[in-house]
Amino acid sequence: MTSPSPAHDERGNDARRLRHSDRTFLICFSVLAGSYLLLLVSTLVADLFYTSPGHLWHALQSAEIRYAIRLSLLSCTLTALLSLWVAVPIAYLMARLKFPGKGLADALLDIPIVLPPLVIGLSLLILFQTPPGRAVERWIPVTYAVPSVILAQFMVACAFAVRTLRATFDQISPRHEQVALTLGCSRSQAFWMVVLPEARRGVLTAGTLAWARALGEFGPILVFSGATRFKTEVLSTTVFLELSVGNLEAAVAVSLLMVAAAVAVLLLIRTQGLDSALGRPL
Amino acid sequence: MNPARKIVAGSLLAIVVLTALLFWNPRNRPSEAARRPLLVYCAAGLKSPVETVAREYEQITGVSVQLQFGGSGLLLNNLRVARRGDLFLAADSSFLDAARSNGVLAEVIPLARMTPVIAVPRGNPRQITSLRDLERPDVQIAYANPEATAIGRVTRQALERSGDWAAIQPRIKVLKPTVNDVANDVKLGTVDAGIIWDATVAQYPELEAVHAPQLDGSVGDVGIGVLTFCDQPAQALKFARFLGARDRGLPAFARAGFSVVEGDVWKERPEVVLYSGGVNRVAIEETVRLFEQREGVTVNRIYNGCGILTAQIRAGQRPDAYFACDVSFMTNVASHFRPARELADTRMVILTAPGNPKGLRSLADLARPGLAVGVANEQQSALGALTARLLRAEALLSNVMANVRVQTPTADLLVNQLRTGSLDAVLVYAANASGVKGVLDAVELPQPQALAVQPYAVGRSSENAQLMTRFLEDLRSPASRQRFEQSGFHWRDVPPAP
Numbered sequence: 001m002t003s004p005s006p007a008h009d010e011r012g013n014d015a016r017r018l019r020h021s022d023r024t025f026l027i028c029f030s031v032l033a034g035s036y037l038l039l040l041v042s043t044l045v046a047d048l049f050y051t052s053p054g055h056l057w058h059a060l061q062s063a064e065i066r067y068a069i070r071l072s073l074l075s076c077t078l079t080a081l082l083s084l085w086v087a088v089p090i091a092y093l094m095a096r097l098k099f100p101g102k103g104l105a106d107a108l109l110d111i112p113i114v115l116p117p118l119v120i121g122l123s124l125l126i127l128f129q130t131p132p133g134r135a136v137e138r139w140i141p142v143t144y145a146v147p148s149v150i151l152a153q154f155m156v157a158c159a160f161a162v163r164t165l166r167a168t169f170d171q172i173s174p175r176h177e178q179v180a181l182t183l184g185c186s187r188s189q190a191f192w193m194v195v196l197p198e199a200r201r202g203v204l205t206a207g208t209l210a211w212a213r214a215l216g217e218f219g220p221i222l223v224f225s226g227a228t229r230f231k232t233e234v235l236s237t238t239v240f241l242e243l244s245v246g247n248l249e250a251a252v253a254v255s256l257l258m259v260a261a262a263v264a265v266l267l268l269i270r271t272q273g274l275d276s277a278l279g280r281p282l
Numbered sequence: 283m284n285p286a287r288k289i290v291a292g293s294l295l296a297i298v299v300l301t302a303l304l305f306w307n308p309r310n311r312p313s314e315a316a317r318r319p320l321l322v323y324c325a326a327g328l329k330s331p332v333e334t335v336a337r338e339y340e341q342i343t344g345v346s347v348q349l350q351f352g353g354s355g356l357l358l359n360n361l362r363v364a365r366r367g368d369l370f371l372a373a374d375s376s377f378l379d380a381a382r383s384n385g386v387l388a389e390v391i392p393l394a395r396m397t398p399v400i401a402v403p404r405g406n407p408r409q410i411t412s413l414r415d416l417e418r419p420d421v422q423i424a425y426a427n428p429e430a431t432a433i434g435r436v437t438r439q440a441l442e443r444s445g446d447w448a449a450i451q452p453r454i455k456v457l458k459p460t461v462n463d464v465a466n467d468v469k470l471g472t473v474d475a476g477i478i479w480d481a482t483v484a485q486y487p488e489l490e491a492v493h494a495p496q497l498d499g500s501v502g503d504v505g506i507g508v509l510t511f512c513d514q515p516a517q518a519l520k521f522a523r524f525l526g527a528r529d530r531g532l533p534a535f536a537r538a539g540f541s542v543v544e545g546d547v548w549k550e551r552p553e554v555v556l557y558s559g560g561v562n563r564v565a566i567e568e569t570v571r572l573f574e575q576r577e578g579v580t581v582n583r584i585y586n587g588c589g590i591l592t593a594q595i596r597a598g599q600r601p602d603a604y605f606a607c608d609v610s611f612m613t614n615v616a617s618h619f620r621p622a623r624e625l626a627d628t629r630m631v632i633l634t635a636p637g638n639p640k641g642l643r644s645l646a647d648l649a650r651p652g653l654a655v656g657v658a659n660e661q662q663s664a665l666g667a668l669t670a671r672l673l674r675a676e677a678l679l680s681n682v683m684a685n686v687r688v689q690t691p692t693a694d695l696l697v698n699q700l701r702t703g704s705l706d707a708v709l710v711y712a713a714n715a716s717g718v719k720g721v722l723d724a725v726e727l728p729q730p731q732a733l734a735v736q737p738y739a740v741g742r743s744s745e746n747a748q749l750m751t752r753f754l755e756d757l758r759s760p761a762s763r764q765r766f767e768q769s770g771f772h773w774r775d776v777p778p779a780p
Contacts, residue, residue, distance in 0.1 A: 071304070074300055125599060126597055141553075144553075144584075150304075222585070223584070223586065223590070226582045226583055226584040226585075243698060
């Protein structure tokens with residue numbers, strides 16, 4: 001008799017059931033994940049129906065829009081870099097040090113995320129009317145000039161970078177760092193050679209998040225920088241201004257340009273990004 | 283190089299390069315072509331202050347200023363024939379008026395104010411101390427022709443008002459064609475006195491001014507005007523701004539005996555801040571752009587809801603000018619501005635889907651059960667405040683509010699929501715609907731409360747008040763009016779109440 005033993009049969013059934021349940025699990029997750037992607041893609045497709053190649057072409061033809069694209073891309077990238085330079089030390093110190101008032105510092109770092117954007121713009125405007133603010137303005141004009149765009153973006157983008165990096169550094173076990181220290185590394189060497197490479201994924205995420213936040217920022221910019229053509233007009237304010245007169249077609253056309261620019265830059269960073277700087281793949 | 287150094291060096295380099303790119307704006311490079319000389323027709327009487335200021339200007343900017351002197355009338359004839367040159371600086375406003383009516387004058391930048399006085403020979407031999415003395419039978423006076431000169435016209439009006447004209451008229455020995463001829467007569471002694479500008483007296487060392495309070499209200503203006511055939515208006519206006527700047531040209535005029543106007547502060551390239559209600563943007567943006575180009579200035583424009591703008595003004599911001607969505611958003615910050623001029627108005631409309639499928643014709647229709655209506659928020663916007671006021675006046679507030687699905691801080695949100703089909707009707711300004719003409723249907727509301735009026739005012743403490751006043755003139759121009767009307771506004775242009 002070579003009929004399969006019940007035990008073997010049961011094991012086979014188990015495996016099948018297992019494979020079956022795996023498949024169900026993956027299908028469920030794929031459906032959930034896909035539904036969000038579908039939502040994203042459908043909004044973009046719906047957007048396309050609200051504009052036309054003519055509107056897109058018209059937008060690209062306009063010198064104002066080309067200037068806004070340039071200013072948007074330059075300022076966002078600068079903001080993202082500056083945010084990282086500030087957010088990395090903040091997040092590292094917050095993750096590694098214990099000091100009095102840390103809870104308060106933590107809460108303060110969330111202010112830009114919590115505050116309504118208009119209030120951030122208004123607060124910056126007021127800050128630069130104070131005597132120290134005016135002193136700065138004498139050397140570098142900030143209010144209603146290009147630096148105000150960067151500052152307004154930086155205020156918000158940096159807070160998001162800090163949040164992301166804080167989680168990253170919290171999750172990196174201090175063990176490797178301590179081993180490096182016992183092997184004779186200085187604190188700075190340990191940071192640059194051990195901690196930062198370990199945190200590179202977080203740094204990259206923080207950078208892209210800051211970049212994306214900066215690109216979409218317009219509330220504070222509208223108040224603190226104005227919307228002067230060829231000067232402080234960025235893509236997000238263009239969209240807002242076109243919307244404010246019911247010109248949906250132009251607003252959507254510019255939005256699609258923003259989406260295209262964002263996707264291109266984010267893909268570039270993901271594929272090139274830090275691995276070239278660190279000399280190893282992510 | 284270890285990766286750490288690479289990251290640090292790379293990112294710092296990127297920051298430097300990006301910053302450099304940001305500030306390197308190819309559009310802002312000064313053009314060398316603008317270094318052509320300026321030709322200024324200048325009234326001879328103004329020679330000394332203008333020459334000083336022109337030399338200073340040449341030193342600072344490297345642009346040479348060619349001054350052509352002569353009597354104002356002669357210059358006016360010359361430039362009308364030659365049809366070239368950049369600026370005209372006349373001795374009094376009557377010549378500027380004449381130039382304007384001949385169509386050769388564009389902007390005028392005021393420099394000084396002149397007041398009529400009684401001119402007598404130095405030492406005042408006939409003891410003339412008031413207008414009463416001119417009525418004495420032993421006094422003979424020369425008078426500038428009221429038909430031909432500004433001084434003659436305005437002083438006769440003033441004297442008629444004060445009741446002195448009848449007594450003075452018999453003492454007039456001669457009528458002269460210009461104010462300088464009157465001064466010459468007094469100087470030569472052919473008459474005992476004449477009524478001329480205080481600034482004219484200041485040009486004649488042989489004369490002395492006697493102040494007459496009755497004439498104080500009849501001021502004349504000295505100003506420099508840009509000629510319509512000037513082909514480098516930005517350069518011409520720059521010199522005119524220099525001449526009319528309180529810290530540059532005007533002190534020279536003050537030293538020469540003129541009572542100068544309150545000029546702007548000199549800046550090579552002024553930057554001004556304009557606050558404007560978002561609804562006005564489409565109507566003014568092109569005018570702003572042309573103004574920037576012509577004047578060679580930068581206008582930083584801040585468009586936003588007027589509630590937010592007035593909040594910023596109350597928080598201490600001082601825009602050089604403010605163009606409000608409605609007078610109600612000007613009155614609460616009026617103390618920071620000069621009297622406002624109402625430029626346009628726009629009526630509220632019921633905006634519906636194309637073809638008005640629900641047949642909404644009046645405010646009362648909005649109270650019909652089952653409608654989805656959108657209105658602006660009463661606290662956050664001028665439109666919302668007007669909407670609530672209107673509905674209250676019509677006793678429809680609670681009925682319509684029962685249908686209100688959304689209250690937004692700005693009208694554009696309502697228009698966009700209507701366009702996407704989530705509402706049946708919204709209450710907005712006609713000007714909000716100008717961008718969607720033909721896409722949505724608008725029903726105008728006839729009620730007097732359904733009108734928003736847009737006033738423009740120059741900041742009281744602005745250092746660029748003259749500049750912003752010239753911008754107002756541009757806003758009032760026929761081309762600008764056309765842009766307002768195309769944007770769904772109704773033209774108004776009502777001067778401020780005195």
